[in-house]
Amino acid sequence: MVQPSNSVSSDSTSNNNNKNNIDIYNIVTLVLDIALLIFKFWISIFESIVKTFVPQEIDVKGQTVLITGTGHGIGKELALQYSALGAKLICWDVNEESNQQTVKDIKAYGGEAYAYTCNVTKREEINALAEKVKKEHGFINIVVNNAGIMPCHPILEHTETEIRTMYEINVLAHFWIIQAFLPDMLVRNEGHFVALSSCAGIFGVPNLVPYCGTKYAVRGLMEALSEELRHKNPQNNIKFTTIYPYMVDTGLCKRPRFRFPSLLHLVKPTDAAASIIRAQRTSIEHASIPRTWLHLDKFGRLLPRNAMRLLTDFLDFGVDSDK
Template sequence: MLLKLYSISILLLDILLLHIKILLAIVEAFYKKIIPPAEKSVSGEIVLITGTGHGIGKELALQFAMLGSTVVCWDINEDNNKKTVDELVHLGYKAHAYNCDVSSREQVFKIAREVKEKVGDVTVVVNNAGIMPCHPFMAHNSQEIQRIFDINVMAHFWMLEAFLPSMINKNHGHFVALSSMAGLMGIANLVPYCASKYAVRGLMEAMAEELREGNHQLDVKFTTICPFIVDTGLCKKPRTRYLNFRHLISC
């Protein structure tokens, strides 16, 4: 009887705490809506971005450079990546180009060592590189599915292995991962891609929780971004309903 009363008391207490946390979250959301928190300064940071040869990665490189960061650009397409860095340098920004296939753990570690020696310790990593084959699931072959996961998922593991230790040692760093709206909902003709983007979300959430539990004072952050449709060239002639309300962004 006493055990049953104790269990009920614990349950009621948990429910009360849940309602308090929900109320606090609502109050915090309203407060931040009225008084937005100051944006994080990235001036002076060494920011490594993957997939900078075109699209979102290239635009991110420009935006970080404009905010005062030293930008380290990685891409498998050496010519396009060099063009990105040449544009940034021409504008007077600090930028460095490296050719790297992020699906290869060996290459990631090799280029990471070069960056450390020539540029310094990377303090922000933006995992942006990805591929998006678009056709029905039965039209995919095993090699293509494996390639999607090697680039869209496993590369995130290799980047964490290569750069997280120095961030932990310095108690300073930030990992940013590009997931997708396809990592929040299933989309026809993008089954492997959706699965890979869900995996990215899971990886980032679990990684943040593991470090939070291990050391509450650790100043290493994790951010997952889920963009809507962006016309980057990965998908030919992207379309969306209600264009008047949700305009496509090109980059």
């Protein structure tokens, strides 16, 4: 009978020792990673609490802010309020007359603003205008994708053209504008994108099915883009803020419905704009208007679906058909 050689036995013992050493190393590494995770986790919680109660607002004086949909409503109020803070405004809107009026209003108070007519459903037009703006005004520090439309009626009453146009303005325009201005931000590793979603991007609302779809899409694209850049560059300093306004009194919401008007009512455009600018200047990633809506939604999703429906039926708020 052939006996195992001493060299084979020695190799086997050596391999077992190496395996044991690797196992110990992996366990120690895992324990250290968990300890570091716990430490960073609580540091992050502490920083978030401090920022909540002691927010630090970034100064936008001297920065260049581009806003879409500045001819009326929230867009116009954003332009006026950013200008009051000392920013230079680049105003985009499809309506040349109303957009020029916004610029005149800003200049009347000594602000600096420039009007450009743009149909954000046209990617080629966006790209051409973006290049023109960058040549004339340099780096764009803040881009606010605000333009949007909101037809209000049941899904079967929406036409194909209406739905396609809604997605082109409310969603696709965000992609084209981001692609136009993000490269310069990547080079400088700075900049801020603000996107207007809606409370209809947090929960579904009858008579707003396509609109809700567009606003959920905005939330998804902003979250995914933020994560993509974070993974690509851990030192990424480009910021993203997504806003979820409740119904704002801009004329888009033609037939709002409230059972308790003192509790749930239309938000003034001036108040909405002020909240948006505050969220941007304090680098909040997600902010609803009023701020409590996001927290209420998170709480509501912990409840059984039917229980939450009972509460929303009791409050009886929403949008009636505009037809």
